[in-house]
Amino acid sequence: MKPKVAFFDFAGCEGCQLAVLNCEDVLLDILGLVDIVEFREAISETAPRFDVAFIEGSIHREEDVERLRGIRARSTYLVALGACACIGNVQARSNFIAPAENFKRVYGEVDRNQAQTDPEFWPLWAHTRVRAVKEIVPVDFELRGCPMVPAEFVHLVKALVSGSIPHFPANAVCVECKANENECAFDRGETCMGQITYGGCGAICVTNGYRCDGCRGVLPHANLAAHRQLLREKGLSDALIQNRYRLFCSAEPLGQEIRR
Amino acid sequence: MNVTASASDTTLDKNLYLPRMATILAVEEMTAREKFFRVELSQPLGHRPGQFVMLSRLGIGEAPISVSCGPRDDTILEMVVRNAGSLTQVFHGLQPGQKVGVRGPFGSGFDLADLYDKDIVFIAGGLGLAPLRSLIQPVLAQPDRFGTVTIISGCRTPAEELYRADLQSWSHKVKVIRLVDKTANLPWDGQVGLVTAPIAQLDLDPGRTVVALCGPPVMYKFVLMELDARRIPHSQIFVDLERRMKCGVGKCGHCQINHVYCCQEGPVYRFDHIEHLPEALQ
């Protein structure tokens, strides 16, 4: 029996689902091993139950919470697909701004109030706070990164179809920088979050001349105090360090008190 | 100016990373977490008690697994595998007729000659009985060569006891003490308590007693305290240690205990050889 696989999207850019479609070389092979029963970006079908549900996107509203709970109840395994689902991603930065202020900046005071007067559509506007999937339902596996890494997706699919358990080592991005013989971003005068960030991406940003901004989330053993001190020594103000840690919201705890 | 490539280094007679394929003959469910495997090799393993093999399923992975049967002339290898993760979960799904890869045997193991004429106490905690069985079998097969034999085997609940039939048949020949931490409302014909408890009651002659010990890391400290109380010299205690292993031959570095490699000098150690190593019994 081929495992039934479904994809669901919440608030995100849908790049992770696209990354699945972008596995051109192996897409047909994957289709030979699993049955994709829901995938809104590519197919129209829907299904009552599945073995693996991939959740893309962060969770913002009550109606999304309900939908997510429903999906969890219908699936054996649940996989958080990409940074939005795993850590809230860039949009979680809005958690540090009061909701009314967010709405005001995007829609303007008048429009926003007017839009929210229609009771029928009110739920659409009922934004609470950006949450990662694991803050709401148990998550079995996380495919980290913005976007997720196709090789890790393939590894997960292989493990699940062979009855094994996928492994995602909790090592820093630096490991892959070294494997690629990259010049360390710090040696280029940059500052980098690679040392405190989950590897698995192949250090692709540093390899291509950028730095690591932490889209894969902070490691469980991350020495944040040392990192903060290092960035200070490299001349970053506390405000800029905070800005950096909140770019992908990886080094700031999610769901923190909203500050004005 | 061009130098031709030489095929390989002369020191290499065989490739140590290549597994030999073995066929599963029987799989038996022992407990909810452990399965017994009997596999047929292409040639006799030629192992010593206490050695292990690197067992693999091609495409899934490889893990160290203790040999659970005594040395034998035929091509049979017996093992117990606990479902502990990605690879062992796949082993649990295998059926007779399917093939697994085997490398080894690796490790030091026990030297039977060291034990001749000694009284032997086996102390096994949980899965520790699996490797000890590779020593119990040859010892019980030649009772005249050894003194008295005592087997203490403990596990958490009756449902987790391994090799029950073996323990029962051994108990006809030697003293066997079976314990559980708690009965968990299951029928139980052994004792309740920790494996340390019976040690005080044993009739031990420190001069001629040898202890073979294998179990989870937490067990060692307490058993060794009991054995000290009974004045068993550390040179007569053998412990079987577990570390992460990726090669089995002292290359991958994972199994190092201070300067010694568990896969080479171990996993069976004479206690006085390692007691000074701070990493040995953490």
Added chain:
Amino acid sequence: MSTFLIRKDAVPDWIQRLARENAVYFPQRAGQSGFRFEPVQEGSEIQFEQYHPTIVPPGKKLAPAGEVLFQYRREGEDAVVEPVVDASFRILAGVRPCDLKGIDLMDQANREGCADPHYLTRRANTAIIAYDCLTPCDKACFCDATGSLRCRKGADIFLTPVDEDVLVEPLSERGLALLAGANFPICGNVEARKAKAEGGRAKPFGRQFKAPLQQIPGIVAKQWHSPVWEKHVQQCFSCGSCNLVCPTCYCFNVQDDFDLTNTSAGQRSRTWDGCMLPNFAEVAGGHNFRSHPADRQRHRVKRKFEYLTKRFEEGSFCTGCGRCGRQCTAGIDIFDIVNDLVDNTEATS
């Protein structure tokens, strides 16, 4: 074997000629200040004297970050397993004495006990052209302190700069063969020139330990519960960079994989691992035998100066190349750790 003498500016041309017929690796610029051993191509820059030690040592060309151990194909349950061994010929040129030492130590580790076929086959097919250092590379290295500076072992050809010339010394049959068509003039008074080179060598040569090297293993061995370990992990990220760039770190992980197109075929491969990485000593079930960073730092240092030195009867398994200190973003330097251990022994004794 006779020694040859050529002008410095003839060296790049010679390397280029070798590269036309062989895979020649030479340090080339990577980024703003880094260097990498990369295949020499038409137009590659060959700068013997002015390169900073490479990010990753040349010895890692013999044990790459990831390599396939074997491939398999299953038909039904029967499997054909075929080892993948790389027996292609390559030349590593521009190897520094410290890295020569690193390769020598790796040779020993891979020969010991069960010989490693993958490493040793590559090694057997690798020629090394090494180049002496008359001044320390930078502030990070300490190769004289570890006794690597004068390493010649393992080189097929050894180059020593003397003023505007270079002594070209074949040290093996293979080295001689590589020089066969070069038509280099034979050097007279070799010893005098070598002495001249030696006279020009910086003194002291780079950083020196606070105790003689012979005492270091003993000093390191004495310290288990030492505040030094804790001190040197305060800022540590457990990123493993220090392991991965070290010429004498060779730990690895092994994993299997199968093909998606043909699920009955696949491979087993290994990748670099490092004892500073947090899960290195974790076993199934979750117990970690070195759960604290200080446990791991101690293990790393003891491997370099106590465990492996004892096992292989070597003075030091740290070559003093300085890479770990250079690459550590936390500024942790094994040289400082050793000196702190020396101080700590003196303080406690």
Added chain:
Amino acid sequence: MKNDTKTYNIDVHHVTRIEGHGNIRINTRAGVVEEVKLCIVEANRFFESFTRGMLPQEIPWVVGRICGICCVGHQLAATKAVEDSQGITVSPQTVLLRKMFNESQFLQSHVLHVYFLAVPDFVGAPSVLPLASSHPEVVKRALRLKKLANDYTAVMGGRVIHPMSNTLKGWRKLPDLAQIEQIRDRLLAAVPDVLETIAIVKTLKIPQYERETEYVSLKHPDEYALYDGDVFSSDTQKAVPVRNYRWVTNEFTVPHSTTKWSRWHRDSYAVGALARVNNNFAQLRPEAQGVAETLGLKVPCYNPYMNNVAQVVEIVHCAYNSLAMMETVLNGGLQAEDISHTPVAGRGFGAVEVPRGILFHEYAFDETGRCSDANSIIPTSQNINNIEQDMKAFVPQMLPNMSKEELTLHMEMLLRAYDPCISCSVHMLDVEFTD
């Protein structure tokens, strides 16, 4: 055939095979259309709010996350806007590389849309997946073309989705010439696949509906405007500078959509492939003009379903244009450029054409060089109003002759034909149809 008693209550939740969350709601009673609503139910992500405080260099990188499908376009529009605010002008080399980068995404997005999202509709398949067994050669060709386009993007930008090589002033790591050469060779070899694509699209039965529409796109004096130009309207035949984009978009909010809506000279306007082809037909490469003719696309064309045909025309245009640009790069080589920049205060505007239409970004930075204001108007939020207008016009026409299912499918197809990218609706609601 008129059936006065028809009462439909159609509510298509989460229309599939579009990117983003849209619902269609249609309410008819006794043959009279009472309500047609396109509800954008996408949750807010507040990009325009949370980008405040970021550094200029971080903006393009982060706002690329607005949409994974148009991430290149978002990066480029934002890069241009930020550069405008910082007083940066870039070298011809950088402009050339950016144009290649942008066109790589056109190829990739159009191939994905035509094959994965639109073709199944026209052949009556529920999705591309069943086609994998029924029409394997089609799917394989689609994957081949898509992979080529993706590899092109990756060579230019470092990876396909959220690439990292492009930044202010130029490239963090220049594309590798050898790789560009490979892409060129593969693109040349892909001609048969492109011809087959044209052949397939020729066989599709495109619904015949027309509604005169205002088409808005960039326009450039010298080239088919994709990377640069002024904002042009087909109604006035005039263009306004990008910095005055607010004259064009005139955004307003409706309750049933988390995205804001737009209108210019009339109730709504359309952007996208059809708008561009309509406005700039003469500047298409001759090969693309030929394909338009083959596929029966005559400008001006007012049938929104023809957008898919316009996409194929643009695939051909971008392929040939890219080949020419690759030649230039391969002949001239690439020089490393200084990309260092110290942030300053300022406000800037940027627009590019992305596959779905014209995309505007605007940023302001305070004296500390950190972002103080942001605005981004995406093509779908400009189109969404027009889609609803189309629906309002078409439903009464179709109602007499169609079952509820057919009607639903045609509305979904219409929505999909626009290739809406609702997820990138920085400020976009959901679309839904109910009775």
